[in-house]
Amino acid sequence: MNASLLNVENLSVEFSTRAGSHAAVSDVSFTLCAGETLGVVGESGSGKSLTMLSLLQLLPNRATAHATRAQLGERNLLQLTRTELDAVRGREIAIVFQDPLTALNPVLSIGRQITEVLRHHFRLDPARSRLRAIELLARVGIADPALRMTQYPHEFSGGMRQRVTIAMALAGDPKILIADEPTTALDVTVQAQIVSLVAGLLEQTGMAAIWVTHDLALLARIADRVMVMFAGRVMETATCEDLFARPEHPYTQALLANLRQAEGATTAVTADAAARGCPFAPRCPAVADICRSTAPALSRAAHGGQIACWAGRE
Amino acid sequence: MNTWERLLHTKPARRGLLMLLLVIAAALAAPLISPTSPDHLDPGARLLAPLSRSAAQPDTHHPGMLHLLGTDSVGRDTLSRLIYGSRLSLAVGFAAVLLGALIGTLLGVISGFFGGIIEAVTGWLIDVQLSFPFLLLAIFLLGALGGGKTAVICVLALATWVNYARIVRSQVLSIRNQGYVEAARAAGAGSMRIIFIHILPNTLTPLFVVASFSMAQAILTEASLSFTGLGLDPATPSWGTMLNDGRDYLLSAWWISTMPGLAIGFTVLAVLMLGEGMREVLDPKAAP
Amino acid sequence: MLSAVTNRLARAFLVLLAVSFLTFIIGHDSGDPVLLLARGDATAAQKQELRHSLGLDRPVMAQYRSYLENALQGNLGESYRQHLPVTRLIALRLPASLLLAATAFVLAMALALLSGMLCVVYRDGVLDKALAGLAVLGQVVPGFWLGLVLVLIFAVHLRLLPVSGAGGIQHLILPALTLALPTFGRMSRLVRAGILDVLGADYIRTARAKGLPERDVLLGHALKNALLPLVTQAGLELGDMVGNAFIIEIVFAWPGIGRMTVEAIQQRDFLVAQGCVLVIGTGFVLINLGVDLVYAAIDPRVRARA
Numbered sequence: 001m002n003a004s005l006l007n008v009e010n011l012s013v014e015f016s017t018r019a020g021s022h023a024a025v026s027d028v029s030f031t032l033c034a035g036e037t038l039g040v041v042g043e044s045g046s047g048k049s050l051t052m053l054s055l056l057q058l059l060p061n062r063a064t065a066h067a068t069r070a071q072l073g074e075r076n077l078l079q080l081t082r083t084e085l086d087a088v089r090g091r092e093i094a095i096v097f098q099d100p101l102t103a104l105n106p107v108l109s110i111g112r113q114i115t116e117v118l119r120h121h122f123r124l125d126p127a128r129s130r131l132r133a134i135e136l137l138a139r140v141g142i143a144d145p146a147l148r149m150t151q152y153p154h155e156f157s158g159g160m161r162q163r164v165t166i167a168m169a170l171a172g173d174p175k176i177l178i179a180d181e182p183t184t185a186l187d188v189t190v191q192a193q194i195v196s197l198v199a200g201l202l203e204q205t206g207m208a209a210i211w212v213t214h215d216l217a218l219l220a221r222i223a224d225r226v227m228v229m230f231a232g233r234v235m236e237t238a239t240c241e242d243l244f245a246r247p248e249h250p251y252t253q254a255l256l257a258n259l260r261q262a263e264g265a266t267t268a269v270t271a272d273a274a275a276r277g278c279p280f281a282p283r284c285p286a287v288a289d290i291c292r293s294t295a296p297a298l299s300r301a302a303h304g305g306q307i308a309c310w311a312g313r314e
Numbered sequence: 315m316n317t318w319e320r321l322l323h324t325k326p327a328r329r330g331l332l333m334l335l336l337v338i339a340a341a342l343a344a345p346l347i348s349p350t351s352p353d354h355l356d357p358g359a360r361l362l363a364p365l366s367r368s369a370a371q372p373d374t375h376h377p378g379m380l381h382l383l384g385t386d387s388v389g390r391d392t393l394s395r396l397i398y399g400s401r402l403s404l405a406v407g408f409a410a411v412l413l414g415a416l417i418g419t420l421l422g423v424i425s426g427f428f429g430g431i432i433e434a435v436t437g438w439l440i441d442v443q444l445s446f447p448f449l450l451l452a453i454f455l456l457g458a459l460g461g462g463k464t465a466v467i468c469v470l471a472l473a474t475w476v477n478y479a480r481i482v483r484s485q486v487l488s489i490r491n492q493g494y495v496e497a498a499r500a501a502g503a504g505s506m507r508i509i510f511i512h513i514l515p516n517t518l519t520p521l522f523v524v525a526s527f528s529m530a531q532a533i534l535t536e537a538s539l540s541f542t543g544l545g546l547d548p549a550t551p552s553w554g555t556m557l558n559d560g561r562d563y564l565l566s567a568w569w570i571s572t573m574p575g576l577a578i579g580f581t582v583l584a585v586l587m588l589g590e591g592m593r594e595v596l597d598p599k600a601a602p
Numbered sequence: 603m604l605s606a607v608t609n610r611l612a613r614a615f616l617v618l619l620a621v622s623f624l625t626f627i628i629g630h631d632s633g634d635p636v637l638l639l640a641r642g643d644a645t646a647a648q649k650q651e652l653r654h655s656l657g658l659d660r661p662v663m664a665q666y667r668s669y670l671e672n673a674l675q676g677n678l679g680e681s682y683r684q685h686l687p688v689t690r691l692i693a694l695r696l697p698a699s700l701l702l703a704a705t706a707f708v709l710a711m712a713l714a715l716l717s718g719m720l721c722v723v724y725r726d727g728v729l730d731k732a733l734a735g736l737a738v739l740g741q742v743v744p745g746f747w748l749g750l751v752l753v754l755i756f757a758v759h760l761r762l763l764p765v766s767g768a769g770g771i772q773h774l775i776l777p778a779l780t781l782a783l784p785t786f787g788r789m790s791r792l793v794r795a796g797i798l799d800v801l802g803a804d805y806i807r808t809a810r811a812k813g814l815p816e817r818d819v820l821l822g823h824a825l826k827n828a829l830l831p832l833v834t835q836a837g838l839e840l841g842d843m844v845g846n847a848f849i850i851e852i853v854f855a856w857p858g859i860g861r862m863t864v865e866a867i868q869q870r871d872f873l874v875a876q877g878c879v880l881v882i883g884t885g886f887v888l889i890n891l892g893v894d895l896v897y898a899a900i901d902p903r904v905r906a907r908a
Contacts, residue, residue, distance in 0.1 A: 058807055082816065090813035097811075102804035107826045107902060116822070117812050152902045168812065445617045447845020447886050450863065450879055451624070457867030457875070458628045530742070537744045538849055542864050557747060561853075565765075568754050575747035582742040 039223030111149030231279030238305030327591020333584030356389030410470030418478025426486030526589030718793025737787030837893025
């Protein structure tokens, strides 16, 4: 097993509202090793995006994150100062966001939005950064990159825009790429292109990646390991193969069943993740009394991964 | 009504209303609370600083008095003039708002309801008025008409009618096609009836917000107009004319111009706060 | 794009036409200039002759037509009081007004930008609250009253600056500040609100996610997006300034065209007043047009549509 790059233990994200604080993410733990792709899957509201955003301290104002550990190598990500953080963001961990239209600044040329990464992190001069940016655009499959450099986001199609954001993420030469539902806002026909583009790039560069999505089928193609989240908690973590062949958690099983019926589970769950009891209890076919009173902690699963379920442990 | 209760619960509206009521009360109670008549001349007490006392006047048997806010160039008590001045300034402001609202609402309703050439002409008028600095035209008009209360009220009304017309027109356009209007029409109701009974009542609420901002605009504009000498008759005290009075005595008697300015500021602030509170309550409308 | 410009120009021209007609009719109906011009002992016949020589006995529309024809050729008539061409009088006083308006505008915008950004960085601090208060002050009191107060403080009591008139820079400071104050109050708050608004946008999150320090995020990403919608407002403010400058000119005895307009009205010298109103109005209209063009030039999305 490769060296672990990212080590997260007991991560939680709380929102402070007028009605008190609400835990959107609770007790999330996972590791990421060099070169591997971790898929994070869950419905809307499962807290998967928040989990990733918290690692780079990009949460919205009212939200705070806590964790026993959130280590990138030696450093605790949640305790870095802004200056230290600026050296990590874009350079060691890069994010590709879901909606490329809003993620790009509409009044700056896309060339400028790429070169600023190069100039900030590598102190390249304008000429060199321009050349490198053109290279990056070509690498993500944008034709005529020298011309496209000077154009603005609204002059690109959705798929092209996402390629641009991928180029922006690559610019910093990061060790870890976090892709937060990068294909959700795109046309179905374009989604596959982007997925293979990223898969190819990951293979070429050897970057580790975390791919967040609600589409389990997608992860089958690119993930090495998968983490399943529901209502802000981790339900199950397993290798991709194990998850699809031998899912142990009832929720995962339900997801897969739905997948096979080509039905999407889209009801957003916004229950308080720190509430007592397993959040899946109301819908779980194997629910027992203990499930309603105490949330199960992550423990070792039969397939070698992790599972948060009482059913496996009686 | 529910809306009024909610209004009173918003802080800015409450304070604004209180302040405004204070001013209105002072205006109404002027004869009672004013130290002396605003026109009472005391040549021996000219340009006295605030908090000074004037000696008794031998020939008119008027006793000396404490001038809280000083006196002006002919010995008139500033505070008295300020209190009485509020009457004229407020009256002109209210009248201008009412007239402007009347004209604006009428034109707004007609152009929204009947459309066609009326709408085109009204729209064009609005355009023209907004493309030009109105104040300039206003003083031109006043100079030609000779000033005075009626002229000023008319000019102020002309300055603000546009605000009402636009809102009313868009309201009418959105209401016009609603179910109950169609039903009324189908039941044989004539246009006038539809306008007055169905459409107008529903356009009134946002007008209050416009009215409050127009009131602020009217008071401030009146001050500017009177300051140039082209507005209200300088003989009757209004805050605007008092500002003009003090202009020549800035070095010797700063209070003549400063006090009315403070009074204006207080009143306009009150009106704006009230308007702000109204806006919070009325738009967007939170469904109960 | 070109058709839009010509369209606006045509409408602007129509507006000015309407205004010129309005002012002409009002001026015409308000009195007989001959009474001003003729000597006290002139007989009725002499007055009638004067009227005829000035073309004042023709029907109104004919008079308006010749006024218009002359105006389009650059002749706005002659002042009744000073017996000088209106255009000459305007040319004498216009530069002073332009100087005042330009200074006030630049001052207001520059300070608004600076203070707006500072208020964002030090949100809810003392500066923020003080500026909020100042903005309110600028809205509730007449602008010229503030001017008077400033004169009282700086010219009368502290004797730092002159009370009125024109001359050197020290004469320009108070009137420019007074004219700038309401605009500064409004724009400062708008800059602050605009930046705060923009800071919640996704692309700001992206900029931070790329590792850019906050200064670069603010200046490089937030500012341009925040300022774009303010360009229109800035143009409106400039237009307002041009329209309201006359009062400031009066308070500070600034030798500008606005003050000349009011004086002309007070003295019933209507040709001068008409001419001034037209010139100021034209300036106003041109500013609005300019604003539209500038906005189109700097927003790449608008350019694409044009």
